[in-house]
Amino acid sequence: MRLKKIYDFNKIILEKLSIKHLEDIHEYSQIPSFFKYLEFKEFNHKKETVKYLKKRIKENDFESSFWWAIKLKKKNKTIGTFVIHNFEKSRASCEISYGISPLFQGHGYFKLIVNNIIKILEKNNINRIQAITHFKNKASIHGLLNCGFKKEGVLRNYFFDNKKKKYNNAVILSKV
Numbered sequence: 490m491r492l493k494k495i496y497d498f499n500k501i502i503l504e505k506l507s508i509k510h511l512e513d514i515h516e517y518s519q520i521p522s523f524f525k526y527l528e529f530k531e532f533n534h535k536k537e538t539v540k541y542l543k544k545r546i547k548e549n550d551f552e553s554s555f556w557w558a559i560k561l562k563k564k565n566k567t568i569g570t571f572v573i574h575n576f577e578k579s580r581a582s583c584e585i586s587y588g589i590s591p592l593f594q595g596h597g598y599f600k601l602i603v604n605n606i607i608k609i610l611e612k613n614n615i616n617r618i619q620a621i622t623h624f625k626n627k628a629s630i631h632g633l634l635n636c637g638f639k640k641e642g643v644l645r646n647y648f649f650d651n652k653k654k655k656y657n658n659a660v661i662l663s664k665v
C-alpha cells in the first residue's frame with residue numbers, strides 16, 4: 490500500500506513521524522489524563538518520550554506501519570499521533586490507533602482524520618479497518634461509531650494496565 494508522508498485535511502496535517510516532533514509530543518505526554526485508557530502512564534522525563542518516539546520511528550517502515558504526527562495547521566503544533574498498523578496485504582486489512590493531546594480534544598479533529606483516512610484506505614482497496622480500544626474509552630468508541638465503524642465484540646482481559654496492575658477488556662470495532 491502506498492501512502493503519503495504528508496496529508497492535508499484542512500485544519501489538520503498528518504506528517505510522517507520524526508524526531509522533530511519530540512518537543513510537542515513530550516508536552517502532552519506529561520499529562521496523566523491522556524493515559525487514562527492506555528496501558529502505561531505519563532512520561533515525566535524527556536528521555537522516556539525520546540525512547541518511545543525512537544521506537545515508533547524505527548518501526549515506521551511505511552510498508553506495514555505508518556505513523557504520522559497530527560499537526561494543527563493554525564498553530565503549527567503537533568497535537569497527537571495517528572498510526573495505521575498491522576497492514577495485511579493478502580487480506581487487504583489494517584488497524585488504526587491514535588492519540589490526541591487532552592488540550593486539543595473535543596474539537597472534531599479525530600472525526601476529521603478518521604473520515605479522511607477511511608477515504609484514503611478505500612482508494613487503496615482496503616477491505617477492512619479495525620480498531621481495538623479500552624472498553625470504557627467513550628471518546629474513542631463514540632468517535633469510531635460516528636465514522637461508520639461497527640462494534641464487533643469484546644476482547645476479554647486484552648489490555649494490561651501497568652498503573653493499576655490489572656487486565657481490562659477491550660472493544661473491537663471495524664469498518665468494512
Ligand SMILES: CC(C)(COP(=O)(O)OP(=O)(O)OC[C@H]1O[C@@H](n2cnc3c(N)ncnc32)[C@H](O)[C@@H]1OP(=O)(O)O)[C@@H](O)C(=O)NCCC(=O)NCCS
Binds near residue numbers: 523594599600
Ligand atoms: C480517542 C481520542 C483520539 C478522541 O479524540 P477527541 O478529540 O476526544 O474526540 P472528540 O472529542 O471529537 O469525541 C469523539 C466523539 O465521542 C464523543 N465523546 C467524547 N467523550 C465522550 C464521553 N465521555 N461519552 C460519550 N461520548 C463522548 C464526542 O461527543 C464525539 O462525538 P461527536 O463526533 O458526535 O461530537 C482522544 O480522546 C484521545 O486521544 N484520548 C487519549 C488517547 C487514547 O485513549 N487513544 C485511544 C487508544 S485506542
